């Protein structure tokens with residue numbers, strides 16, 4: 177498998193405002209955000225609901241344009257979605273009319289690259305251990321299984337940037353911890369740039385090489401905390417607890433350290 | 435990429451581990467059902483057997499009723515109805531035999547189906563007997579307006595050439611109108627659902643036409659259309675077009691935008707968003723529209739044939755009524771029922787097949 181090229185993703189003075197549906201006002205989802213991210217990093221984005229986390233990912237994916245500022249990958253401006261910048265959503269959004277196998281193959285088929293790449297689909301099925309479910313429809317899968325399929329459906333493109341919007345948010349605690357390791361394993365093999373939104377501070381520390389803390393009204397970055405610790409990380413270690421306190425303080429949920 | 439799991443695969447995929455349940459591995463859906471169902475008691479088994487034999491008993495009841503009770507009115511060529519009863523009984527008997535053989539080989543699906551439907555088949559035979567009693571035997575249901583079955587069967591056979599001609603005419607009209615309407619409806623519905631600009635122009639037309647029942651147009655079309663056949667096709671097509679347009683428009687505009695976003699990040703083009711995401715997603719709604727279109731087409735064609743078109747089964751019925759041949763009228767009625775049932779059933783099968791993916795969806 178070819179290595180991905182090294183990428184630098186830059187948000188320069190990015191603001192994004194939305195017109196509110198109910199009145200004439202405008203929501204400032206993001207206000208003047210500057211952020212530089214590189215291949216090999218695993219960025220965790222945490223912050224209260226409505227602080228613009230999803231908006232950042234959707235901007236990076238090219239699903240929406242910024243109001244001001246620009247988003248570049250290796251200097252080239254992002255204007256539209258591309259399989260190079262894969263996105264995994266909180267809902268698996270698997271196409272219910274396609275079998276598991278066809279869902280995974282969807283992207284290759286859309287790009288006309290399926291012929292000769294059937295082994296890739298096979299490999300993806302194997303990665304998530306769902307070979308026996310290839311002919312099942314998504315409606316029959318459990319939440320964890322569906323989210324695994326959604327993950328490899330994006331990974332089949334070997335994206336150089338992988339964005340994940342609370343991908344584990346809807347899963348039970350055990351499935352969630354298993355999948356944290358699975359995602360980390362996948363990322364450590366290819367060292368692409370991964371950007372994951374989460375509302376779980378422990379998850380952010382457990383997985384990220386950097387935790388970005390955000391705040392709402394207007395959406396902005398309030399802290400950028402590198403986590404250089406070795407993987408796998410110990411959730412009960414002293415340093416882990418310290419990171420947690422630091423981040424919770426930034427989010428104004430801190431206790432004794434405040 | 436190698437397998438990335440630290441744990442065995444099957445615990446991840448939610449399947450029972452192999453040691454636990456080696457014999458469960460090749461379990462089919464049917465076997466699972468049997469395994470989970472309680473073993474039936476001998477009494478229940480005996481009851482099942484009685485129930486599947488019941489239709490045969492009822493068929494004999496119907497035959498005896500027909501043969502033994504003296505007739506109230508004249509009955510020409512009495513064997514036709516009897517033959518029909520025997521034929522139905524034999525078909526059921528063979529079906530039952532087939533299911534028993536299958537059950538002997540361990541496949542219970544067919545037998546279960548027979549067991550499920552047996553009370554209905556019994557009721558059908560009893561209904562035939564009752565109908566015969568009320569018409570041929572006692573005349574309680576006003577003779578000659580409600581003829582007995584033997585007379586209907588005989589007249590249908592005698593007049594078969596014309597009946598078949600009318601049937602073919604009806605079918606031709608029905609399908610021509612229906613397919614034209616559905617095809618155009620798909621085009622307008624899908625474009626409207628997807629493009630705001632087209633919707634701007636088409637919605638007013640739909641809002642205006644919507645509340646008017648298709649049959650309202652029939653008298654007007656009959657007057658202005660140069661050919662009655664063409665006019666009827668137009669009316670049937672109009673009704674189908676409307677049903678399919680509305681259904682597919684709603685279906686397409688209700689597609690969750692998350693699916694579009696997911697598809698976009700997976701590299702789908704605008705065209706593919708329509709054909710690979712929007713249309714499949716709207717399929718249940720579209721097919722619902724097709725079914726609705728068929729029922730509106732069936733209504734429209736009958737009205738058209740009864741009001742103006744001088745051919746087809748609807749025309750045959752009015753014509754028979756004008757000549758007071760009520761037996762012919764009923765014969766045509768039965769053919770119409772039969773055709774519409776078959777058409778609806780066929781549409782249902784297509785729908786089930788196309789929407790396989792909806793089966794077992796946990797709602």
Ligand SMILES: Nc1ncnc2c1ncn2[C@@H]1O[C@H](COP(=O)(O)OP(=O)(O)O)[C@@H](O)[C@H]1O
Nearest residue numbers: 194195203205224225226227228229230231232
């Ligand atoms: N398409 C949209 N239209 C209008 N408002 C939006 C839209 N998307 C997001 N917003 C608003 O922008 C703000 C940030 O949204 P989002 O990025 O989804 O937050 P988060 O993911 O951090 O919870 C919220 O106040 C939300 O209501």
Ligand SMILES: [Mg+2]
Nearest residue numbers: 229230231341
């Ligand atoms: Mg969000």
